[in-house]
Amino acid sequence: xxxxxxxxxxxxxxxxxxxxxxxxxxxxxxxxxxxxxxxxxxxxxxxxxxxxxxxxxxxxxxxxxxxxxxxxxxxxxxxxxxxxxxxxxxxxxxxxxxxxxxxxxxxxxxxxxxxxxxxxxxxxxxxxxxxxxxxxxxxxxxxxxxxxxxxxxxxxxxxxxxxxxxxxxxxxxxxxxxxxxxxxxxxxxxxxxxxxxxxxxxxxxxxxxxxxxxxxxxxxxxxxxxxxxxxxxxxxxxxxxxxxxxxx
Amino acid sequence: xxxxxxxxxxxxxxxxxxxxxxxxxxxxxxxxxxxxxxxxxxxxxxxxxxxxxxxxxxxxxxxxxxxxxxxxxxxxxxxxxxxxxxxxxxxxxxxxxxxxxxxxxxxxxxxxxxxxxxxxxxxxxxxxxxxxxxxxxxxxxxxxxxxxxxxxxxxxxxxxxxxxxxxxxxxxxxxxxxxxxxxxxxxxxxxxxxxxxxxxxxxxxxxxxxxxxxxxxxxxxxxxxxxxxxxxxxxxxxxxxxxxxxxxxxxxxxxxxxxxxxxxxxxxxxxxxxxxxxxxxxxxxxxxxxxxxxxxxxxxxxxxxxxxxxxxxxxxxxxxxxxxxxxxxxxxxxxxxxxxxxxxxxxxxxxxxxxxxxxxxxxxxxxxx
Amino acid sequence: xxxxxxxxxxxxxxxxxxxxxxxxxxxxxxxxxxxxxxxxxxxxxxxxxxxxxxxxxxxxxxxxxxxxxxxxxxxxxxxxxxxxxxxxxxxxxxxxxxxxxxxxxxxxxxxxxxxxxxxxxxxxxxxxxxxxxxxxxxxxxxxxxxxxxxxxxxxxxxxxxxxxxxxxxxxxxxxxxxxxxxxxxxxxxxxxxxxxxxxxxxxxxxxxxxxxxxxxxxxxxxxxxxxxxxxxxxxxxxxxxxxxxxxxxxxxxxxxxxxxxxxxxxxxxxxxxxxxxxxxxxxxxxxxxxxxxxxxxxxxxxxxxxxxxxxxxxxxxxxxx
Numbered sequence: 001x002x003x004x005x006x007x008x009x010x011x012x013x014x015x016x017x018x019x020x021x022x023x024x025x026x027x028x029x030x031x032x033x034x035x036x037x038x039x040x041x042x043x044x045x046x047x048x049x050x051x052x053x054x055x056x057x058x059x060x061x062x063x064x065x066x067x068x069x070x071x072x073x074x075x076x077x078x079x080x081x082x083x084x085x086x087x088x089x090x091x092x093x094x095x096x097x098x099x100x101x102x103x104x105x106x107x108x109x110x111x112x113x114x115x116x117x118x119x120x121x122x123x124x125x126x127x128x129x130x131x132x133x134x135x136x137x138x139x140x141x142x143x144x145x146x147x148x149x150x151x152x153x154x155x156x157x158x159x160x161x162x163x164x165x166x167x168x169x170x171x172x173x174x175x176x177x178x179x180x181x182x183x184x185x186x187x188x189x190x191x192x193x194x195x196x197x198x199x200x201x202x203x204x205x206x207x208x209x210x211x212x213x214x215x216x217x218x219x220x221x222x223x224x225x226x227x228x229x230x231x232x233x234x235x236x237x238x239x240x241x242x243x244x245x246x247x248x
Numbered sequence: 249x250x251x252x253x254x255x256x257x258x259x260x261x262x263x264x265x266x267x268x269x270x271x272x273x274x275x276x277x278x279x280x281x282x283x284x285x286x287x288x289x290x291x292x293x294x295x296x297x298x299x300x301x302x303x304x305x306x307x308x309x310x311x312x313x314x315x316x317x318x319x320x321x322x323x324x325x326x327x328x329x330x331x332x333x334x335x336x337x338x339x340x341x342x343x344x345x346x347x348x349x350x351x352x353x354x355x356x357x358x359x360x361x362x363x364x365x366x367x368x369x370x371x372x373x374x375x376x377x378x379x380x381x382x383x384x385x386x387x388x389x390x391x392x393x394x395x396x397x398x399x400x401x402x403x404x405x406x407x408x409x410x411x412x413x414x415x416x417x418x419x420x421x422x423x424x425x426x427x428x429x430x431x432x433x434x435x436x437x438x439x440x441x442x443x444x445x446x447x448x449x450x451x452x453x454x455x456x457x458x459x460x461x462x463x464x465x466x467x468x469x470x471x472x473x474x475x476x477x478x479x480x481x482x483x484x485x486x487x488x489x490x491x492x493x494x495x496x497x498x499x500x501x502x503x504x505x506x507x508x509x510x511x512x513x514x515x516x517x518x519x520x521x522x523x524x525x526x527x528x529x530x531x532x533x534x535x536x537x538x539x540x541x542x543x544x545x546x547x548x549x550x551x552x553x554x555x556x557x558x559x560x561x562x563x564x565x566x567x568x569x570x571x572x573x574x575x576x577x578x579x580x581x582x583x584x585x586x587x588x589x590x591x592x593x594x595x596x597x598x599x600x601x602x603x604x605x606x607x608x609x610x611x612x613x614x615x616x617x
Numbered sequence: 618x619x620x621x622x623x624x625x626x627x628x629x630x631x632x633x634x635x636x637x638x639x640x641x642x643x644x645x646x647x648x649x650x651x652x653x654x655x656x657x658x659x660x661x662x663x664x665x666x667x668x669x670x671x672x673x674x675x676x677x678x679x680x681x682x683x684x685x686x687x688x689x690x691x692x693x694x695x696x697x698x699x700x701x702x703x704x705x706x707x708x709x710x711x712x713x714x715x716x717x718x719x720x721x722x723x724x725x726x727x728x729x730x731x732x733x734x735x736x737x738x739x740x741x742x743x744x745x746x747x748x749x750x751x752x753x754x755x756x757x758x759x760x761x762x763x764x765x766x767x768x769x770x771x772x773x774x775x776x777x778x779x780x781x782x783x784x785x786x787x788x789x790x791x792x793x794x795x796x797x798x799x800x801x802x803x804x805x806x807x808x809x810x811x812x813x814x815x816x817x818x819x820x821x822x823x824x825x826x827x828x829x830x831x832x833x834x835x836x837x838x839x840x841x842x843x844x845x846x847x848x849x850x851x852x853x854x855x856x857x858x859x860x861x862x863x864x865x866x867x868x869x870x871x872x873x874x875x876x877x878x879x880x881x882x883x884x885x886x887x888x889x890x891x892x893x894x895x896x897x898x899x900x901x902x903x904x905x906x907x908x909x910x911x912x913x914x915x916x917x918x919x920x921x922x923x924x925x926x927x928x929x930x931x932x933x934x935x936x937x938x
Binding site: 250251254255257258261262265266450451452454455456457458459460461614615616 | 681684685686687688705706709710712714715716717718720721722723724725729732733734736737738739763779780
């Protein structure tokens, strides 16, 4: 799954708002097909960092490439190579399942033929055949989130950014969601995910933990547990984030 | 009572800390008064006029040369007779026409008084009044000159002024009551509605409901700050019209303020009613703008004379509170009428207010929908 | 606040239960959406009671009915002896409520928010300061800052202070920890523990299963239905089967292979392990079978450990059976 090809590379990436350093010189690499957990307390700077990587926000200093494109000069190319899904915004509630798939596929430039085959395949895969013409707002949250994820990888992006994709979802659906993530990763899509569920940190190939704008730890879950002498990721996170100066 | 005061205090914090609200509250009336005021006091230069000199004597020529020399007017030479004049007015080629009677000089020096006809296009009432007043003062100067410094004018020229198209001169000093109605609609209806609906949107309404503070008091204490702010607005507009625009108030200040307070309360009940019926700030704003502000502009008589409208629209205008307020304020400010002259309109406003108050009370829910 | 003490409430109304919910149901859109479906439970005085379930399970609807904001379609409920429909005014003046979204005035400062809510409830910050003291000191250095400029954790603390300032008999907290990071969540639960020791009954809802064990008793809820009400220990003890935690070098393949082991075996990811629920088959025979099976499939570093379930396991069990 890990071919060693680097798809995200940052070097001293920094974002400052006035005196406030939201993201402080972070440097890391993410490899193709990897599930990369991007953890941190509220206010640690995760969202800001993610925005820069998606080409939505210009860094104050430092460098980064995403899918081989420079985040300063080629944000438009980056946007074509990535998928994005967040807990808050993912699908249009007042469009049907099918309309959402067609709309999002369409804006990523899939042609009609592709759209047709892909949307049928997707609906079948999620077992939504009888719900294809249902408004998204009437679906249970878990289904919505699964659908939103599938839509975000419909155009086969190199990287998909997931911002707390499983918040509030029931434990069974949450696990089905992760099965989808595994499938995407085994198809070579790099998954960059934030979560507040520490058991989900274990499902990642590698995990970084941000504290006060800096990356305090980075490694496989096993490495981090050994390094900090903890038995669970919960313990690892608590040990690192407890020392945060920034008010959470 | 303490709860009530704390609530009102909080409401003031909201208003004072939101620049957009502040701007609408105080910038709007100022801007409107200045814009209208500017249009009103704007000096007219090189207005095209026609002179129809049937006398063609020395006196008429002297007066015409003075008019030309003033710099305010530009005489259109080709409009020289009655029939041409009407066309010229209609096409907007001239704004004003002066007609000298056949024996002007003779009348003036032998009968000691002569008449001049001054016809103005009053479809633009501001310009029409300005132009006629210029003509009048030029004529007065000429008279004074003929008198040679005597206290009693030996020779009188009487300008007979006719306003075409809009004989009652709708507009000019009438915009202040109009602006007042508009601003109060905006502040009292829209701001109140939005501020209540905002609490629903942010979820604070839930906490307020789950408190010993009675829900109806929540609504009432929302109204008080906007009542005060609206009164400040009314005072600002009135003071500006008196001191900046030199538009005196003919009637009683007390009556004027009392009637304004009544109209503000009407607006507040409307705002509260909207806020009870809507769930989002956007909808509240849309309804306030489309349902309240638009009819105010259309049907208050401020922009468009109601008596020129087709009957169905005239009937609709009767349910627009701003129409009655507009009549009341105009009567007090311009005509100087007392309460006996406006009690009917006042009664209608009170009825409308009561209607919406009771409707609000009925549809108000002490729980979430 | 005195009128809500024991004498004021009337001894006849004073039951052992602080909250008693009797078969309440709530539907929306004219019955199309069943938000709460025949729910019953009781909460004792001084108890820390948790409503545990995912989004859309009906937790907020239950909270809103108990705080008199919604009327149930059917069923009855009492809070501190007061009926939620007929005695809503008494309930409103004696409970504290923190809705899902932190309902603060964003343009008022910490101090102003707190004073406003205190006055609203006819009390002063000074009168009940002891209740909020150890939470408030953490945000006091920023008391002039507007609530809108606060971070999530600080907003949460301020909202809690505002809900507590009138010394409520019951505190209703609707998903206070949703979207909050694990460290802040832990701190928040420590605060709840201290409040409980001061004698306040607390009803809290959360989608995080790991928070269940911090409650005295919990109700597991899904799609408007209560799956189980008991102490976390009892719920775990009632788990019918033996559970195993399984691990091997290639976890991804393990997830895919395990369902083919036996049709009666349910398996799912759980942190670094995969939990295998042996359903009705007990005893160590299964463990040996499983190890043999995985060996034969060529897995390396196989671990199979019998474990006791967590609340999340119990919840999954209830959802899948």
